Amino acid sequence: MGVAQALIRNKDWLASRVGTSFDLRKVLVKDLSKSRQLPLTAGVLTDDPDELLGDADIGLVVEVMGGYEPATGYIRRALESRKDVVTANKEVIAKFGPELLEVAQNSRRTLLFEGSVGAGIPIIGPLTKDLAANQIHSIYAIINGTTNFILSSMENHGMTRERSLELAQSLGYAEADPTNDVDGIDASYKLAILATLAFQSRVHPNQIFKEGIGRLDARDFLHAKELGYSIKSLAIAKKQAQGIEVRVHPALIPEDHMLAKVSGAFNAVAVEGDLAGNTVFIGQGAGQNPTTSAVLGDLVELGRNIVNESRPVGINLKDSNLPVRSMTELETMYYYRLTASDRPGVLSQISQVLGDLNISIASVIQKDSDPNNKTAELVITTHPAKEEAARKSVACLTALDVVEEINNLIRMEDLLA
């Protein structure tokens, strides 16, 4: 059920919750001729934005069109024309949220965007209100339903990545061109919003390191499982003495961690604060109904304030201008899967290379040998090491005669609880 449909179908019920009713005045669409199931009064549907933005009688605009233009311009104009705005547009909020909040502030209007992150998962509200007294240390999130569905299928059903993507597409969990999802772009928008609010310091999506799921193989899931780990595409934000660390990439996480249990199209955001400790918010991170839930939640808040004759406090944002750390400074554990010659002395050469780069090995497992090629698959995990060193190690290891190929290098997150 979309927002317009819910406003029509649940009108009386919403009125009873809010104390006043929402009157759907205009619905802006691209193509007037498209057939729609909405029982709209004549004249409500329009393809002219002026009919909506230029109408002084309209007090509230809901933007669910997606994309950053013309959506950003419409939102700005709506706020400047003294209309409250509710949006579920992650790209707009990630890229222009702070500016738009300022426009709202100056016009004494409210901009709400609960639906922009995690759809049905209440997270903007809890983060900015219930947890407002916490110094937030970190956020670990699974915030892309498409990749989580694909990775869950690979992990739980042993599917290839290609087959998992096809399944996701056939079920409507992935688009025909899944780039935005599988390459971490969508997640970076959501993480930018969460980090900006959590740390009260602006994080732009282009400051976020992004690595997609394109290198993950069914073998990685098997090896990870043997090591007691699951593989998830994580969006991570941490506040550290040196600045903010923000990154989106696949990671091995302990299989008994709560986030490892979040499967399929479900999403989750784990927040660590100084007072609350660890909190986790789980729900449907995408889809029409969950997004409608978030958008209508914002509408109910605005409506109740009107009935209460008060102005909503809105979302607070101070930019404390913390630096965003370079990814090369990251220190974490790593998982290597590589193909090497199946003969004595190989491991000594590999550990020599890693040792020279200050990378200390935590475990080595030799997997299947290939007697024809006289090669074996090695899985190596490390103690915390520098990202810069890990990156260098790939070239140095590949240069060894005994190493045929570095099949994968995945970061490992040693989450607690």
Added chain:
Amino acid sequence: MGVAQALIRNKDWLASRVGTSFDLRKVLVKDLSKSRQLPLTAGVLTDDPDELLGDADIGLVVEVMGGYEPATGYIRRALESRKDVVTANKEVIAKFGPELLEVAQNSRRTLLFEGSVGAGIPIIGPLTKDLAANQIHSIYAIINGTTNFILSSMENHGMTRERSLELAQSLGYAEADPTNDVDGIDASYKLAILATLAFQSRVHPNQIFKEGIGRLDARDFLHAKELGYSIKSLAIAKKQAQGIEVRVHPALIPEDHMLAKVSGAFNAVAVEGDLAGNTVFIGQGAGQNPTTSAVLGDLVELGRNIVNESRPVGINLKDSNLPVRSMTELETMYYYRLTASDRPGVLSQISQVLGDLNISIASVIQKDSDPNNKTAELVITTHPAKEEAARKSVACLTALDVVEEINNLIRMEDLLA
């Protein structure tokens, strides 16, 4: 860190988040002579409630004393004297919340109580705001840290219930007299608050069926695991055509369900709404820091409204007077553990008794035989049956010559996702 300590220690930081600072004017205590670590100005500490409630300059009262009297009277008087009130008192809110919200409404003051359920887990906020547009179908919650710690210890470490309780006590997770926790009373207060808000219909804690964890044995956890289940003490509220179903009792739940992963002192609330679908909120359900997080979150909201020159919308409650269903009408699956004669024909007698009561068997496992007594332990699970029939079955089965004892009867919840 308690609330007073946090208000002192984090004063500047809180002021930067809110836009104004909280000035700690009075701290009411029972015993003035007790030594305290708080750096309080002279005259702040008092044992006279009038110094606080009678002071017109005090605009906001935080109640974290616990117990329902004199706390209820103090809260009422504070609201009537036009002070806003923040409380973490589950007993007061469960028993008198609707009346106190009305007092607040009439005085145009605000009563907030995020800390009353789940301490560090944001749940009152999400339920009353972010999810406000949802028709809530059900709530499944693990909302007592003491029992969850005890059951997790029994399940994960094979401890006896007695030993688990001792451990919980030694770690400060259980009180010397654990009755309130292990008998489901504490959970019933929290469930009454959640159900009342979710269904917008008053549920009093004494309308909630309560069964403690006192009959659970280490053997039940072993058998449950074999069946693919975990055992948790659940607080359940459902809205049905015939009314509201509210109950607190141990239950077998599928071991791959998210709630089965919530271990130790962690708590969780799973909410199912018509739009958002399933959402789960996890965090530390008890303790000083998490409670302080919730109480200060409410304070921040009140402070921001003052800065914004607006009146908080507060918590909305309409009593739609839905009936609370009788527990005997419940229909669910059951797990029986019983000791019976180890000889042919026993199962036929047992299934005859159950069949006569319209209870259909789903699985039977014969566990260890005792060759001395010629008895065996039987574990029987059923398809959905009437609670009334299940209760009758205990007497009918015990009356059979071949049945020595019904060791346990536990409800099973077939949760999805």
